Amino acid sequence: MRQSAAATHDDVxxxxxxxxxxxxxxxxxVHCITNAVxxxxxxxxxxxxxxxxxxTLSSEEIAAFVSRSGALLVNLGTFDRxxxxxxxxxVRTAAQEKLPWVLDPVFVDRSAxxxxxxxxxxxxxxxxxxxxxxxxxxxxxxxxxxxxLAAYARDNKTALGLSGEADLISDGERFAxxxxxxxxxxxxxxxxxxxxxxxxxxxxxxxxxxxxxxxALVMIGVAGELAAAKSHGPxxxxxxxxxxxxxxxxxxxxxxxxxx
Amino acid sequence: MRQSAAATHDDVxxxxxxxxxxxxxxxxxVHCITNAVxxxxxxxxxxxxxxxxxxTLSSEEIAAFVSRSGALLVNLGTFDRxxxxxxxxxVRTAAQEKLPWVLDPVFVDRSAxxxxxxxxxxxxxxxxxxxxxxxxxxxxxxxxxxxxLAAYARDNKTALGLSGEADLISDGERFAxxxxxxxxxxxxxxxxxxxxxxxxxxxxxxxxxxxxxxxALVMIGVAGELAAAKSHGPxxxxxxxxxxxxxxxxxxxxxxxxxx
Amino acid sequence: MRQSAAATHDDVxxxxxxxxxxxxxxxxxVHCITNAVxxxxxxxxxxxxxxxxxxTLSSEEIAAFVSRSGALLVNLGTFDRxxxxxxxxxVRTAAQEKLPWVLDPVFVDRSAxxxxxxxxxxxxxxxxxxxxxxxxxxxxxxxxxxxxLAAYARDNKTALGLSGEADLISDGERFAxxxxxxxxxxxxxxxxxxxxxxxxxxxxxxxxxxxxxxxALVMIGVAGELAAAKSHGPxxxxxxxxxxxxxxxxxxxxxxxxxx
Numbered sequence: 090m091r092q093s094a095a096a097t098h099d100d101v102x103x104x105x106x107x108x109x110x111x112x113x114x115x116x117x118x119v120h121c122i123t124n125a126v127x128x129x130x131x132x133x134x135x136x137x138x139x140x141x142x143x144x145t146l147s148s149e150e151i152a153a154f155v156s157r158s159g160a161l162l163v164n165l166g167t168f169d170r171x172x173x174x175x176x177x178x179x180v181r182t183a184a185q186e187k188l189p190w191v192l193d194p195v196f197v198d199r200s201a202x203x204x205x206x207x208x209x210x211x212x213x214x215x216x217x218x219x220x221x222x223x224x225x226x227x228x229x230x231x232x233x234x235x236x237x238l239a240a241y242a243r244d245n246k247t248a249l250g251l252s253g254e255a256d257l258i259s260d261g262e263r264f265a266x267x268x269x270x271x272x273x274x275x276x277x278x279x280x281x282x283x284x285x286x287x288x289x290x291x292x293x294x295x296x297x298x299x300x301x302x303x304x305a306l307v308m309i310g311v312a313g314e315l316a317a318a319k320s321h322g323p324x325x326x327x328x329x330x331x332x333x334x335x336x337x338x339x340x341x342x343x344x345x346x347x348x349x
Numbered sequence: 350m351r352q353s354a355a356a357t358h359d360d361v362x363x364x365x366x367x368x369x370x371x372x373x374x375x376x377x378x379v380h381c382i383t384n385a386v387x388x389x390x391x392x393x394x395x396x397x398x399x400x401x402x403x404x405t406l407s408s409e410e411i412a413a414f415v416s417r418s419g420a421l422l423v424n425l426g427t428f429d430r431x432x433x434x435x436x437x438x439x440v441r442t443a444a445q446e447k448l449p450w451v452l453d454p455v456f457v458d459r460s461a462x463x464x465x466x467x468x469x470x471x472x473x474x475x476x477x478x479x480x481x482x483x484x485x486x487x488x489x490x491x492x493x494x495x496x497x498l499a500a501y502a503r504d505n506k507t508a509l510g511l512s513g514e515a516d517l518i519s520d521g522e523r524f525a526x527x528x529x530x531x532x533x534x535x536x537x538x539x540x541x542x543x544x545x546x547x548x549x550x551x552x553x554x555x556x557x558x559x560x561x562x563x564x565a566l567v568m569i570g571v572a573g574e575l576a577a578a579k580s581h582g583p584x585x586x587x588x589x590x591x592x593x594x595x596x597x598x599x600x601x602x603x604x605x606x607x608x609x
Numbered sequence: 610m611r612q613s614a615a616a617t618h619d620d621v622x623x624x625x626x627x628x629x630x631x632x633x634x635x636x637x638x639v640h641c642i643t644n645a646v647x648x649x650x651x652x653x654x655x656x657x658x659x660x661x662x663x664x665t666l667s668s669e670e671i672a673a674f675v676s677r678s679g680a681l682l683v684n685l686g687t688f689d690r691x692x693x694x695x696x697x698x699x700v701r702t703a704a705q706e707k708l709p710w711v712l713d714p715v716f717v718d719r720s721a722x723x724x725x726x727x728x729x730x731x732x733x734x735x736x737x738x739x740x741x742x743x744x745x746x747x748x749x750x751x752x753x754x755x756x757x758l759a760a761y762a763r764d765n766k767t768a769l770g771l772s773g774e775a776d777l778i779s780d781g782e783r784f785a786x787x788x789x790x791x792x793x794x795x796x797x798x799x800x801x802x803x804x805x806x807x808x809x810x811x812x813x814x815x816x817x818x819x820x821x822x823x824x825a826l827v828m829i830g831v832a833g834e835l836a837a838a839k840s841h842g843p844x845x846x847x848x849x850x851x852x853x854x855x856x857x858x859x860x861x862x863x864x865x866x867x868x869x
Contacts, residue, residue: 124664125385125645125648125664126648126652126664127649128385128386129386129387129390129539130649132386132538133537133538133583133584136535136536136538136583137536137583139536142538143456143459144385144386144427145426145428145460146429147428147429147430149428149460149462150428150459150461150463153461153462154456157459168665168670169666169667171429196665196674199663199673199677200665200669200670200673200674202667202669202670202673203670276656276657276659277653277656278653278656279649279652319581320852321839321849322657322851322852322854322856323653323656323855324653324657324847324848324850324852324855325852327653327851328584328585328587328848329581329584329585330584331583331587332580332582332583334582335536335582335583335584336581336582388646389646389647389649389650389798389799392799393797393798393843393844393847396796396798397796397844399796402798403719404645404646404687405686405688405716406687407687407688407690407722409688409720409722410688410719410720410722410723413720413721413722414716414719417719431689587844588844588845588847588848589841589844591842591843591844591847592842592845593842595844596841
């Protein structure tokens with residue numbers, strides 16, 4: 090699924106700008122298995138970039154929805170029986186249809202049952218995994234460093250997008266650190282979940298998962314900075330970041346991206 | 350349930366203004382079976398017009414909630430076992446209590462199981478069905494035209510509210526086209542679902558389902574225009590349309606309504 | 610759990626200001642069993658004050674989440690099988706770990722099954738119950754007065770926070786009436802649910818449940834007033850109250866609190 094493309098971190102801003110255009114012109118469908126806290130905000134983030142979200146969990150119809158989508162998100166934020174059944178069918182369908190899918194192993198550090206489920210999902214070959222440091226440590230058994238990220242990505246043939254002070258993106262060969270974003274992003278629920286959905290959307294228009302992951306995280310980071318400048322706190326920020334994604338343009342992305 | 354009233358499309362603005370007053374003075378309870386993505390926004394749209402939403406799905410208590418409500422909404426957006434059981438009980442209760450109910454057959458074009466469930470619900474006699482063109486085509490087997498809408502409405506003894514460039518309302522005899530609204534309405538999730546809940550609320554204060562459907566869609570369309578003028582993208586628009594419904598008055602509705 | 614502290618209603622503004630600081634410095638984890646309508650808004654209210662919400666309902670992992678939290682909220686707003694199972698495990702875990710927990714018996718006046726479940730939960734010893742007049746009447750069999758509140762609180766060894774024109778707080782011995790707040794608070798869904806979550810958060814940093822309940826309701830009431838001054842209706846208000854909580858400071862709280 091990944092290309093052995095020559096793209097390096099220097100190319101990420103242009104990659105992000107090109108993907109932004111493709112999202113708007115192609116409007117990919119993204120099926121999201123995500124937690125109830127995140128569903129509304131995630132749908133609005135996708136719609137702001139002209140993507141078409143769907144979120145059904147019914148085991149009778151999720152295969153039909155996934156097979157007509159351009160990408161799948163599996164977020165573990167609500168870990169109930171229904172979502173686990175839905176995940177099994179959805180991941181199988183994505184594999185059959187050769188559709189990209191993204192794993193967001195929310196809170197695996199808090200529950201052994203959830204960590205075990207996530208381990209099994211990683212073996213199913215997600216194109217990208219977006220997670221934070223505590224979640225990475227639980228999955229990999231290591232503190233996140235450039236080396237441990239690369240090793241985990243290589244071993245599992247996936248791209249990793251680790252959020253934190255700087256977002257770190259690795260696929261085992263290539264690496265990028267993105268220093269965009271704003272502290273308010275941690276004070277709005279579901280922002281990470283929505284970022285993972287945006288990674289999935291980008292995977293629908295960009296077959297190289299490392300590019301898709303890095304580009305999506307640049308978009309959301311730059312939008313966060315623009316939104317913070319117009320906000321009075323996390324309530325107005327949540328609306329402003331959706332406005333910022335809606336009005337984001339390539340030159341602004343390229344000018345503001347901080348990728349090393 | 351419908352009246353053979355002499356109302357025509359020319360009367361729709363005044364009908365909408367009168368219903369707006371009745372919503373605020375009577376504050377009808379509206380029980381909503383709706384999808385998890387839409388629940389919060391739908392509740393806030395109803396509250397903005399002094400209606401009282403409830404949303405429980407528990408099979409043990411939904412009959413009690415529906416029987417104490419003024420109208421019922423059945424939205425298929427999340428098509429799980431629990432919601433199908435709840436729907437069966439709720440529709441039966443509405444029939445027993447002679448309460449109006451509205452069907453929103455979300456995404457029936459994406460899944461055969463969902464379309465089959467919707468077909469069976471149409472036979473149960475909803476007072477109004479609010480849907481888009483793809484959903485109408487799946488249900489009726491025809492592209493939406495003035496003629497096919499009228500035929501489907503007549504055959505199923507229901508009012509239809511078809512959203513699109515212009516919203517088309519038919520009950521088989523009467524017809525209205527509403528040209529209000531704004532492109533941002535398609536970039537906010539659950540706006541259609543909330544519009545369906547507003548149709549249900551209007552059915553609680555107006556026994557003529559054609560009037561209730563047309564009036565509700567004028568309200569939401571005009572509110573969308575007012576909100577767009579104060580928004581910077583879909584994030585601020587989602588809040589602004591709720592503010593616009595809250596502050597909407599009859600003279601503004603009548604002045605801005607574009608009904609033919 | 611309650612202290613026989615000498616605190617009276619005169620101390621509530623200072624108590625609220627001190628708890629506000631403690632929330633921000635300690636950032637307690639609050640596990641919330643709450644309804645789907647309220648989950649997103651509740652999470653954002655908690656995050657705005659540096660608390661860490663979690664909301665899983667899975668019977669396999671809720672014990673792990675609760676035992677790592679500082680407090681638990683049980684809100685009955687969606688009364689399904691899964692939430693009832695989750696509640697049983699969560700309340701048992703809270704008792705074992707000696708964690709404070711708060712009950713919000715939403716809509717018990719609408720359904721006998723729900724009222725029965727709430728009665729049983731009250732016997733399990735919540736540290737605080739936040740509810741409205743109709744819910745109190747259903748639970749206690751009495752109209753809410755200073756006397757009936759005190760009797761119910763004493764009989765059930767709990768603090769009560771009754772929302773209304775003025776919020777009334779009683780633990781059977783002490784009493785406070787809080788006249789803060791704004792009419793727009795009744796036009797936003799889940800505001801009461803989020804207030805209950807804030808009571809739970811305060812219980813995590815203040816062992817005296819009467820103080821925690823009164824302080825939390827002062828915070829939300831003052832934030833509501835500040836937000837209303839910057840809002841154009843309930844849509845912008847819902848974002849503004851989160852901004853107001855985020856920027857709230859002790860001196861403002863003390864200056865604006867109306868506690869008798």
